[in-house]
Amino acid sequence: MATSNPIGGVFWRMVAAELRKLLSRPSGVVMLVISALLPILVFALAKAVEGGGASVSANGQPVTSLFSLEGPKLLGYMLTARNFFVLPLFLVMVSAQLVAEERANFTLRALLALPNARWKVLLAKYAALLTLAAISIAGSLGIGGPLCFVFVEGPRELAAWQGVAFGWVASLASDAGLIALTLLISTFSSSVAGVLVGVILGLMADLAIRGLLQIAEMLKLFPTSQVAGLMPGRALAAWEGYADGWDPWAFLGLGLLTLGCLALATFRFQREDVL
């Protein structure tokens, strides 16, 4: 009979099945290919700038010395490239495909007519998406890291790489928050486009609110910087701390965002009518 462990063998097979769906369709494959290509692209661009700069001189010195490119710094650019727009957009899209799209094309009902609690089904989808995000990050870092370490001038001692390395790890936490947010919005919309628009509108609203908070701060109405750190937009960008200093409020915000969205998504998913 069913195991007494609430998250037993069936759960992990469910996760594997969801991951199989993700990895067998174009969106998932393209996402991983882009993850692998982006660091190569950034590397090639950096080399082009460096090579071009060497022949230009200003004040009798080659430009490259002004534009000092070091390994950890380039790995940081790769991280920014990875987390800027394209891959998060893919992540939102594939997340919406597992819930919103499956509801719209009625494949969801076959899964939900089986003897598993719905929260477990949603959690399996979440775990599969998080695994895909981890593969994407590992792919980018696995290609970008060696490129920066071997082919770029710069420090070789580990301490110099710690900050950016933590930035890469933190971006998995950001992805975890973004997936949770997408699953929540997927309980409101049954189209991938609708979910994409929902996420984008939500983050724009967040930006606007943070703008208002900044104005309030300038007008000295009340201290707002900590509240701003907790806002989803700041929280999802917590990984940026590798460059301008870690913001504990952003990480707290990210934790709250992830857990809050997951809890609310589960609550809604548990109760929804499935046709």
Place this chain on the structure above:
Amino acid sequence: MATDLAISVTGLTRRFGARVAVQSLDLSVPAGTVYGFLGPNGSGKTTAIRCMLGLLRADAGKVSIFGESDPVRRLDGVGAIIETPRFYAWLSGRANLEICEAYLPEHRHGQIDEALERVGLASRAHDKVSGYSLGMQQRLGIARALLGRPRLLVLDEPTNGLDPQGMRDVRELIRRLAQEGMTVFISSHLLSEIQAVADTVGIVLKGRRVAEGRVSELLRASAGDSGAVEIELGGPDLDAIRREVAKLDGVSLLPESDPSRVLVRSERLPASELNRALVSQGVALDALSVRAASLESLFLSLTESEEVQ
């Protein structure tokens, strides 16, 4: 008691806004039978099935399957098709079943090949579902429902999109599964389909159950204890037939789906007497036959009386 029932539904109600799709529905499906769930379009069959499977929340009522009412646990050992089965189109038929199997408890694994074999899809199992015909998808849906060797198979209009051969295959498959001890709950508006396989039926109209029981008993009851017969009449002037029949004592008109025939129910007059009576009034007949009691006439008479109210 309750454990002899594969499905027990009591007082099931589900509304969509102001519309009541299922209203205080009671169903008792004996274990080991083939149960036909009949009703015209929009009568609430699919809605009732969705509620049984926990896909829709019921506004009221209780559902238990083999005595288990927990909404998750009662689904263990249940295979289902609801409306048109849908699949991950970019994957093969087999891969679709593998994904579904991953969602089943481990002791129910290992049925994929047999299920594909049973629905005659084994040779196409490695093709992508996007290349399947409607009938192949329907077959794959049945195979998916058979994963894990369910004790109860719930089929909502399973012969949709199947050709005559496919319909016969499904009918035979249902018979074989029933022989193996599986309870089959099959919804349809194709009455002949149901009559060919079901031993028990439930009939719903506008979300309410209007009849339930063994097919043979329902038919006997509708024929009446008096031994009334249904007689099908044809002739050049159907209106004249209807007019004269109406004058006869103990003979009543029944609704008939075939426009070239008049169907009557005769309480006392045997067919030969009816013939004599009509001919003596100058009404010509070119066809007269005593019809075997069918679910269709039972169904139509139930529908008719409903509309009169």
